Amino acid sequence: MTQRLADVPSGARQSTLRTTNLGLVLRTVCASDRPTSRSDVAATTGMTRATAARLVDELLAGGLLDEGERDPLPRRGRPATPLLPGAAFAALGLQVDAGLLAARVVDLRGRVVAERVEQADLRGSEPAATFARLGVLTEELLAGAPTGLRLVGGGLALPGVVDELTGVLLRAPNLGWSDLPTAGLLGDVLPAGLTVDLGNEADLAARTVAQEAPGRAGPHRDFLYLSGQIGIGGAVVLDGRVVTGSSGWAGEVGHVCVQPDGPACSCGSTGCLELYAGRHALLRAAGLPLDASSGDLARLARDGDPAGAAAVETGAWALGVALAGVVNVVGIPTVVLGGHLAELADLLRPALEGHLARRVLSARWRAPRILSARGPLAAGATGAALRALDGVLADPAHRLG
Amino acid sequence: MTQRLADVPSGARQSTLRTTNLGLVLRTVCASDRPTSRSDVAATTGMTRATAARLVDELLAGGLLDEGERDPLPRRGRPATPLLPGAAFAALGLQVDAGLLAARVVDLRGRVVAERVEQADLRGSEPAATFARLGVLTEELLAGAPTGLRLVGGGLALPGVVDELTGVLLRAPNLGWSDLPTAGLLGDVLPAGLTVDLGNEADLAARTVAQEAPGRAGPHRDFLYLSGQIGIGGAVVLDGRVVTGSSGWAGEVGHVCVQPDGPACSCGSTGCLELYAGRHALLRAAGLPLDASSGDLARLARDGDPAGAAAVETGAWALGVALAGVVNVVGIPTVVLGGHLAELADLLRPALEGHLARRVLSARWRAPRILSARGPLAAGATGAALRALDGVLADPAHRLG
DNA sequence: TGCCTTATGTTTCGAGGCGAAACAAAAGAA
DNA sequence: TTCTTTTGTTTCGCCTCGAAACATAAGGCA
Numbered sequence: 001m002t003q004r005l006a007d008v009p010s011g012a013r014q015s016t017l018r019t020t021n022l023g024l025v026l027r028t029v030c031a032s033d034r035p036t037s038r039s040d041v042a043a044t045t046g047m048t049r050a051t052a053a054r055l056v057d058e059l060l061a062g063g064l065l066d067e068g069e070r071d072p073l074p075r076r077g078r079p080a081t082p083l084l085p086g087a088a089f090a091a092l093g094l095q096v097d098a099g100l101l102a103a104r105v106v107d108l109r110g111r112v113v114a115e116r117v118e119q120a121d122l123r124g125s126e127p128a129a130t131f132a133r134l135g136v137l138t139e140e141l142l143a144g145a146p147t148g149l150r151l152v153g154g155g156l157a158l159p160g161v162v163d164e165l166t167g168v169l170l171r172a173p174n175l176g177w178s179d180l181p182t183a184g185l186l187g188d189v190l191p192a193g194l195t196v197d198l199g200n201e202a203d204l205a206a207r208t209v210a211q212e213a214p215g216r217a218g219p220h221r222d223f224l225y226l227s228g229q230i231g232i233g234g235a236v237v238l239d240g241r242v243v244t245g246s247s248g249w250a251g252e253v254g255h256v257c258v259q260p261d262g263p264a265c266s267c268g269s270t271g272c273l274e275l276y277a278g279r280h281a282l283l284r285a286a287g288l289p290l291d292a293s294s295g296d297l298a299r300l301a302r303d304g305d306p307a308g309a310a311a312v313e314t315g316a317w318a319l320g321v322a323l324a325g326v327v328n329v330v331g332i333p334t335v336v337l338g339g340h341l342a343e344l345a346d347l348l349r350p351a352l353e354g355h356l357a358r359r360v361l362s363a364r365w366r367a368p369r370i371l372s373a374r375g376p377l378a379a380g381a382t383g384a385a386l387r388a389l390d391g392v393l394a395d396p397a398h399r400l401g
Numbered sequence: 402m403t404q405r406l407a408d409v410p411s412g413a414r415q416s417t418l419r420t421t422n423l424g425l426v427l428r429t430v431c432a433s434d435r436p437t438s439r440s441d442v443a444a445t446t447g448m449t450r451a452t453a454a455r456l457v458d459e460l461l462a463g464g465l466l467d468e469g470e471r472d473p474l475p476r477r478g479r480p481a482t483p484l485l486p487g488a489a490f491a492a493l494g495l496q497v498d499a500g501l502l503a504a505r506v507v508d509l510r511g512r513v514v515a516e517r518v519e520q521a522d523l524r525g526s527e528p529a530a531t532f533a534r535l536g537v538l539t540e541e542l543l544a545g546a547p548t549g550l551r552l553v554g555g556g557l558a559l560p561g562v563v564d565e566l567t568g569v570l571l572r573a574p575n576l577g578w579s580d581l582p583t584a585g586l587l588g589d590v591l592p593a594g595l596t597v598d599l600g601n602e603a604d605l606a607a608r609t610v611a612q613e614a615p616g617r618a619g620p621h622r623d624f625l626y627l628s629g630q631i632g633i634g635g636a637v638v639l640d641g642r643v644v645t646g647s648s649g650w651a652g653e654v655g656h657v658c659v660q661p662d663g664p665a666c667s668c669g670s671t672g673c674l675e676l677y678a679g680r681h682a683l684l685r686a687a688g689l690p691l692d693a694s695s696g697d698l699a700r701l702a703r704d705g706d707p708a709g710a711a712a713v714e715t716g717a718w719a720l721g722v723a724l725a726g727v728v729n730v731v732g733i734p735t736v737v738l739g740g741h742l743a744e745l746a747d748l749l750r751p752a753l754e755g756h757l758a759r760r761v762l763s764a765r766w767r768a769p770r771i772l773s774a775r776g777p778l779a780a781g782a783t784g785a786a787l788r789a790l791d792g793v794l795a796d797p798a799h800r801l802g
Numbered sequence: 803t804g805c806c807t808t809a810t811g812t813t814t815c816g817a818g819g820c821g822a823a824a825c826a827a828a829a830g831a832a
Numbered sequence: 833t834t835c836t837t838t839t840g841t842t843t844c845g846c847c848t849c850g851a852a853a854c855a856t857a858a859g860g861c862a
Contacts, residue, residue, distance in 0.1 A: 009429065011448035012421045013849055014818045020413045021820090028410065039839055047412035048821055053840060077838025078828040161763070170766065222646070234730065238646065243731075245623070245639065249763040250732030257722050257760060260660060269725065269760040321658050324670065325726050329635065330644075331651030359658060359670040362562070362650040365571065414820055415847045422849090440810055449850055454811060478809025479857040 019397040021047070025055040026064055026085070026396045030108070030215030035068050035082030056083060062400040063088045063150070064108070064392070085109045085214065089392060089399075092142075092154030093204075093385030094134060094196065095378045098123050098174040098230055101134055102378035103141045105149070106385035108392065110213025114145040117377055124176040127185060135189025142191065152392050152399070154196040155204065155384025156186070159229050162198040162248045169198065170248065173266070174230040197388070202226075202233030202251055202338075203242050204383030209336050209373050210237050214389040223334040224326060225373070226253060226319075228294075228341030230279045236330055254278065258321040276318030279340050285311035294340040301347050316348045320355025323368075327356065333366045338373040345372035420798040422448070426456045427465055427486070427797045431509070431616030436469050436483030457484060463801040464489045464551070465509070465793070486510045486615065490793060490800075493543075493555030494605075494786030495535060495597065496779045499524050499575040499631055502535055503779035504542045506550070507786035509793065511614025515546040518778055525577040529586060536590025543592065553793050553800070555597040556605065556785025557587065560630050563599040563649045570599065571649065574667065575631040598789070603627075603634030603652050603739075604643050605784030610737050610774050611638045615790040624735040625727060626774070627654060627720075629695075629742030631680050637731055655679065659722040677719030680741050686712035695741040702748050717749045721756025728761045728769055739774040746773035 028044055029036045042052035059065040060083075068082035085108035095102040099122070104115040116137050122130055142151075160172025169180040186196050206225035212218045221240050227233040232254035236243045244250060254274035255267050262271025275281055283290055286297050286308040300308030327333055337345045349370045356368040373379070392399060429445055430437045443453035460466040461484075469483035486509035496503040500523070505516040517538050523531055543552075561573025570581040587597050607626035613619045622641050628634040633655035637644045645651060655675035656668050663672025676682055684691055687698050687709040701709030728734055734757075738746045750771045757769040774780070793800060 009425065009446060011425060011446040011452065011849085012418050014418070014820095017413050017415070017418055017819060017848095024410065024412060037839075045410060045412040048823095049840065050822085050842080051412065051820055054819090074830075075838080076830045076836075078826095078840070080839060171762075236730070238644065243639065243644070245732035247732060247763075247767070249734075249767070250730065252729040252732075252762045255729050255760075255762050256726040258658075258661065260718075260722050261662075267762055317661075321661050322726070325657040325723070326730055328653040328656050329651065329727055329730070330637070331646035331648060331653075333650075359656075361572075361653045361656050361668055362648075366648070366650070412820085415849095418819095418848060438810070449852095450811065451813080451851085452849055455849090475859075476809080477807075477859045479811070479855095481810060 019395065021045075021051070022055055022059060022397050022400070023393065023395060025052060026059055027215045027393050029065060029083050030085050030213065030393060031217070033213075033216060035071070035084055037080030037083060039080060041083070058400065059086075059396065062086075062396070064396050064399060087111075088148055088150050089152055089389070090145075090149050091152050091385040091388035091392075092138070092194065092196070093157070093381035093383065093388075094138065094154060095157040095201065095381035095384065096122065096130060096134060096175070097157075097159050097201065097378070097380070100378060101130070101137055102381040103134070103138045104378070104381045104385060105141065105145050105151075106214075106382060106389065107149075108214055108389055110216065110386075112382070113149065114141050115381075116141045122175060127177055127180055131182075131185040131189050138190060151194060153388035154190075154194055155199050155387050156182070156196050157199055157201040157204045157378075157380025157384045159201045159231070159233070161252070162200050164198055164244070164248060167198055197384075199380075199384055199387060200233065200235075200248060200251065201229065201380040203235045203244060204381075204387060205338050205373075205379035206235035206237050206242050206336075207383035207386045208375065208379045209338070210240050210242065211386060214386055215393045220334055220336070220371075222332045223336050223371075224323070224330070224332055225336050225338055226323075226341055228277075228279060228337065228339035228344075231274050232278055232341075234326070236332065238330075238332070253322060253326065256322040256325060258318045273318050273322040277315040277322075277341075282311050282315050282344075285314060294343040298343055298347055312344065312347050313351060315344070316351035317355060319348065320352050320359060323352075324356055324359030327360045327362075327368055331362070333360065333362060333368040334371065335368065336371045336373045338379060342372045342374050345370060420796065422446075422452070423456055423460060423798050423801070424794065424796060426453065427460055428616045428794050430466060430484050431486050431614065431794060432618070434614075434617060436472070436485055438481030438484060440481060442484070459801065460487075460797065463487075463797070465797050465800060488512075489549055489551050490553055490790070491550050492553050492786040492789035493539065493595065493597070494558070494782035494784065494789075495539065495555060496558040496602065496782035496785065497523065497531060497535060497576070498558075498560050498602065498779070498781070501779060502531070502538055503782040504535070504538045505779070505782045505786060506542065506546050506552075507615075507783060507790065508550075509615055509790055511617065511787075513783070514550065515542050516782075517542045523576055528578055528581055531576075532583075532586040532590050539591060552595060554789035555591075555595055556600050556788050557583070557597050558600050558602045558605045558779075558781025558785045560602045560632070560634070562653075563601050565599055565645070565649060568599055598785075600781075600785055600788060601634065601636075601649060601652065602630065602781040604636045604645060605782075605788060606739050606774075606780035607636035607638050607643050607737075608784035608787045609776065609780045610739070611641050611643065612787060615787055616794045621735055621737070621772075623733045624737050624772075625724070625731070625733055626737050626739055627724075627742055629678075629680060629738065629740035629745075633675050633679055633742075635727070637733065639731075639733070654723060654727065657723040657726060659719045674719050674723040678716040678723075678742075683712050683716050683745075686715060695744040699744055699748055713745065713748050714752060716745070717752035718756060720749065721753050721760060724753075724769075725757055725760030728757065728763075732763070734761065734763060734767045734769040735772065736769065737772045737774045739776075739780060743773045743775050746771060 042049040090107040105113040167183040234251040234253035259271035265272040491508040506514040568584040635652040635654035660672035666673040
């Protein structure tokens with residue numbers, strides 16, 4: 001198990017060693033779901049206790065680790081000093097969606113330190129006005145947050161295609177926004193000195209499934225995440241990491257064609273998944289108003305309403321065709337349904353797993369599973385904060401200098 | 402541009418530094434398409450000349466680098482000593498396909514040192530007999546290879562689903578093989594001490610596009626590779642690396658559904674891509690015998706034969722539907738056609754690019770491109786050798802101890 | 803021809819960081 | 833009280849790299 005330096009074309013020096021090991025120690029502490037001691041760190045990393053202790057002390061001095069209270073466990077030997085991720089470090093997660101605004105502060109231990117979620121119909125809203133609202137929300141949030149918090153950065157989850165490098169929102173049909181340079185807008189409404197990076201809502205929400213706290217892996221390492229908003233977004237998680245691709249154009253599962261002879265989609269194609277399993281499509285097929293919730297639909301279908309059942313049936317069929325294609329290509333048989341699809345998971349599962357069993361080549365070897373990502377609202381905001389905190393874990397030395 | 406150690410949960414020590422930098426130097430020399438000097442290495446890696454020279458000397462001693470002849474270029478200053486990847490290191494690439502057997506030796510400079518390719522109809526063949534033939538081929542190949550070659554390993558490309566870890570061929574419909582443990586069969590027919598790893602043909606062939614020599618990147622960093630054999634396999638290349646997924650079940654593009662109401666496929670699904678754009682489907686639609694070549698089909702279509710043109714048209718349509726889905730999900734707009742599809746690329750391109758322009762969400766921002774991977778036969782064999790050589794580049798220190 | 807300039811490669815020295823091993827500390831067990 | 837066990841600390845030596853001076857091998861120019 002020799003360690004290997006990443007393929008950055010730059011020579012490694014002594015300080016690189018230090019940087020790397022600082023990160024390793026921090027990640028080791030974060031990865032554990034219980035307090036860890038210097039000795040534990042040494043054991044799991046293979047370092048000597050001397051080295052582990054040196055590194056831990058440096059991280060403690062920088063506030064990236066905290067020493068916890070001694071656990072009064074009756075054990076032989078000198079009692080260990082528990083180590084925890086530094087509670088002072090936190091990040092800001094924001095989300096703008098067609099139906100809500102959210103702002104959340106998550107600390108390095110993965111705790112939600114403060115949050116504000118506001119229902120709002122933002123379809124076709126004016127970007128500047130909406131960003132101003134987001135700014136007010138954030139200001140209130142931070143005013144109520146504990147003092148002494150060190151915000152290391154932030155992220156903004158948006159329901160659309162985003163260029164993470166330039167900070168331009170390229171396309172967000174459900175907000176009615178496109179080609180929007182957000183840097184200026186965000187700079188005007190957010191506290192100075194805080195860097196907020198954009199991200200696709202599905203990509204970021206998938207992080208909340210991939211890790212249950214910064215640096216601590218969730219129950220699944222490889223899965224497909226489906227984010228049911230008005231449209232359907234997706235993310236591929238491989239080895240615990242979201243595969244973003246070379247640009248933001250990945251994960252548009254909603255526009256996978258499930259019926260080439262089907263109706264025209266606003267995207268220019270025909271028979272897109274969204275036309276069968278999108279939020280509006282399902283509600284319309286069930287005879288419900290477009291502002292009904294997924295819970296309403298679920299109730300209808302469970303109560304034996306024929307239109308409701310048919311809507312779910314059609315949705316499961318379309319999801320089956322589209323997901324089978326994705327599973328055949330990326331080879332990951334685990335699908336996590338998020339957003340409004342999470343609430344429908346139990347209803348969709350029987351038919352959907354049946355379709356997948358038939359259409360997925362590997363089904364006989366590894367049967368595809370449909371899971372549900374029930375959780376608090378605005379998972380994208382949490383994911384955005386997690387992403388910012390991941391930056392700290394990747395290079396803690398940067399925060400010490 | 403700080404260097405970061407990979408996320409292996411093991412502490413980095415001084416020797417790790419050395420190991421890493423040895424690899425970095427070797428890869429730097431390999432990445433260049435012209436001889437490189439110690440001074441060049443220092444400049445591109447940011448090391449001092451002293452360090453670069455130390456590392457180079459160690460690699461020279463181990464044969465991983467060679468010093469070349471001085472280039473009599475009239476330049477000022479002390480002439481540089483050219484460095485080249487060590488020609489003594491090479492790997493064996495094998496391929497078994499429905500229509501051929503291939504064995505090839507590729508050295509660290511990316512040169513084909515020796516090769517044997519044999520046409521053969523292996524559909525439904527007896528695995529043991531076919532492996533015996535492969536063994537004979539390999540023996541002849543190695544007998545004719547230059548002496549002093551150090552074979553670092555090998556790979557076998559198979560047209561099917563493979564478990565790379567256990568060495569089991571799970572499913573190869575066109576050979577008629579399934580659940581075949583190859584380790585024993587290979588061990589019986591290959592020289593002792595040579596480790597040969599399995600690989601999917603498309604995954605390995607994609608490597609020949611991703612890199613033009615070991616450690617030297619090809620023209621495209623991100624692309625989709627389509628391998629047209631009798632079936633249609635695929636591979637996703639992201640950042641120059643083939644994305645293999647957690648098991649071998651990725652890349653089954655041939656069984657993406659393009660028409661849910663379409664005919665039944667042998668895989669159990671309906672309307673699979675393969676039924677429209679697979680080799681047999683195209684030939685049948687064109688009214689050609691199943692043993693005709695893609696060149697025959699191309700000629701027919703170019704000559705204005707209606708059936709031939711229709712076959713190409715249908716193939717392009719089906720590829721359009723399937724690839725649009727893949728591009729929408731993985732966000733990579735570059736598609737490289739390999740195998741028998743390479744020869745049809747020019748014919749498919751107009752219609753196919755049209756379909757993609759309509760069905761791919763990002764088309765207006767980045768128009769999908771269809772490229773052709775024309776090259777020598779049995780690209781999988783070359784890719785298998787490249788994969789083995791990549792192992793050397795990843796950890797050259799291992800070859801020095 | 804002889805000296806200067808320039809680029810490459812080598813040698814020497816010092817500093818940073820880790821491992822090894824002894825040591826100190828803090829508890830339970832006998 | 834003393835022994836045992838586990839954790840944390842200190843000291844020392846080794847490894848590897850960077851810095852800087854030095855050596856080498858060419859062209860340029862008078």
